[in-house]
Structures are given as C-alpha cells and as structure tokens.
Amino acid sequence: MKRHIKTAFTALILSSSSYSLAKDNEHLHNHTEHAYAPVGVMGEHPHSKGDWMFTYSYNTMEMKNNLLGTSEVSTSQVLADFMVSPTSMTMQMHMFGLMYGVSEKFMLMGMMPYSLISMDHINRTGTDFTTRSEGIGDFRLSGTYTFYEHGSQRVLLNFGINLPTGSIDERDDTPAGADQKLPYPMQLGSGTYDFPAGFTYTNQKGPWSWGGQAKATIRTGENNNSYRLGNEYGFTAWGVRKLNSYINGSLRVDGKSWGNIKGSDPELNPAMVPTSRTDLRGGKRIDLLIGIDFISSKGALNGNRLGIEAGVPVYQNLNGPQLAVDYRLSVAWQSVF
Ligand SMILES: [Cu+2]
Numbered sequence: 001m002k003r004h005i006k007t008a009f010t011a012l013i014l015s016s017s018s019y020s021l022a023k024d025n026e027h028l029h030n031h032t033e034h035a036y037a038p039v040g041v042m043g044e045h046p047h048s049k050g051d052w053m054f055t056y057s058y059n060t061m062e063m064k065n066n067l068l069g070t071s072e073v074s075t076s077q078v079l080a081d082f083m084v085s086p087t088s089m090t091m092q093m094h095m096f097g098l099m100y101g102v103s104e105k106f107m108l109m110g111m112m113p114y115s116l117i118s119m120d121h122i123n124r125t126g127t128d129f130t131t132r133s134e135g136i137g138d139f140r141l142s143g144t145y146t147f148y149e150h151g152s153q154r155v156l157l158n159f160g161i162n163l164p165t166g167s168i169d170e171r172d173d174t175p176a177g178a179d180q181k182l183p184y185p186m187q188l189g190s191g192t193y194d195f196p197a198g199f200t201y202t203n204q205k206g207p208w209s210w211g212g213q214a215k216a217t218i219r220t221g222e223n224n225n226s227y228r229l230g231n232e233y234g235f236t237a238w239g240v241r242k243l244n245s246y247i248n249g250s251l252r253v254d255g256k257s258w259g260n261i262k263g264s265d266p267e268l269n270p271a272m273v274p275t276s277r278t279d280l281r282g283g284k285r286i287d288l289l290i291g292i293d294f295i296s297s298k299g300a301l302n303g304n305r306l307g308i309e310a311g312v313p314v315y316q317n318l319n320g321p322q323l324a325v326d327y328r329l330s331v332a333w334q335s336v337f
Pocket of ligand 1: 047053
C-alpha cells in the first residue's frame, strides 16, 4: 500500500496536475505494477478502496473419449452396460463479474455465469443425437480479505456463497422421447446453496510474480430434485513473467478433485446413460495451462487488461465411464474504473 501512495504522490508532484490524474495513476499502478495471476484464477488480487472492476470472460471446455479411472474405454464397451454413450461435450460459459473495494483490505465480488452446454451421444441402435441446454448459472457473491501483507507478499482469504439461480430442470428431445429430463452434467446450476472458500498467496520480484491458491466448494442440503452435487477441492499454482511493459506470459498448474452425487433425481434412469449415474460423477484432474496478458497503461485503454489462457489435462482419474477433458480455453477482459 505504501508503494501505491508513493506512486500517487510522485505522479501528483511530477505532473503538477489535478488529484484526478494522481488517482488515475494509482489505478494504472494497480493494474500494471501488481502482477496479476493468469485470467483463470479468481479472487487473487485485492482492490483499493472505492475501485470498481468489471470482468467479462468467455470460457470453453471440450470433452471427448470416456475414461474409467485413468484408462480409456471405447464407446462399444460403454454400450455393453448402458443404452446410450456420450461421445463428446462442449461447455461454454460467459462470465460477468463486478468487483468493488469496500476498504483497503476487503473486496466484494459478484459473478453471474451464462452457460451453453452441448453433448453428443450414440445409442445401441447406432443413432447419433445431441442434447443442449442454455441459460444463467448460479450467482456467486464472494469476498476477499487481505489478512497478511508484508513487503511484496500477500495472503488473501476467499469466501462466498453460490445462490441456486441456475436451472436443474433442463430438458431436451432424445431418441427415448420428446422433452426428456437431461442428466446431471447438462444442468446449469447445483440447485443448492454452496459455499466457496479458500486461501491465496501471491508474491513478486522484478519481472516475476507467482502464487498459489487452495480452494473448496462445500455444498449443503438437497435440491428440489432430491440430490446434492459433490464437493470440490482444488489447488492451483502459477508463475508470471513480465515480457515488456504491456505483455505478461504465464504458466499454471491446476489440480482439482470433486465428489459423486448424494441422492438422485427420480426422473433420471441410471441404466440409460453413465451421465445419469450418481456414482459415476467424481474424479480428479490436473491441468497445465499457458497464458498471455495484454495490459494497457496509457491512453483511452488505461486500466484495461485482455488475458488468454489455454490448458490441457496432464492427469485424469475419473469415476467412469465419464467423458474426459480434451482442452480448455479462457479469454477475459477486465476494466478498472
Ligand atoms: Cu479486480
């Protein structure tokens, strides 16, 4: 914080100009000097009191091939046990976020996802079909509290609540009939009140910055369709290198473990397709991601950042048969005002 104030004062003195310019420079400083984590990491930076930040991100994940544990199973093997096998899946999410610095130590953030999900299948008679769902997901309200700051090191506490605003009643036509209830991974929300929490550590030196985040999403109760999705636990660590005054490059490892479903939706038939089985939902995965950030520190685009991050799994262990992730991509635009 001392560095911010110093920069703001220096700008004020050197420019011999208005307070608003100094304030602009403080924003600029926040967005360019503070090494940001790769765009796929959430809640890893605090904001100065009174600062707003808008984020829009487009996230896509492609899935194909079924895994049982760590080994691939063919579609015909899946069809030996189920009437239908998923063959591929595309999940797209538009995320709209707004952050606000309530104080120097406490930041509030609201995030609303909009998802488009599509899954391709084949059944025992050899018929291909695709199901789709689309709509808003679960709204997240979260807070970030800076509870340790020493030199360039920082530890943040992350906590929040996910409200069940996303639908768990998505339906589509399938060869089994018109307007069928879609299986668990095609639903847009969890249907329960979920609590994300975590710790984030960040540090920087010269052109380098790095950090780690441990996080969990704990779900509570049972939704209106008589089930609760599994809890999620994750750890991610990253290194960012400033390449010049407006480009950063990053590398990141992202590990995640998630549980099976408790309870079950009575409208789903578990013998139909593996995605309707509550005990074939959990898994573990480690992704390796590479990213690039473009940060504008002058002119009309001051305070804007465009980030791109893409990754592939290096390890997947799924309670299967379950579709495996092929790759993921995020593009985010952030603007401080
Ligand atoms: Cu921000």
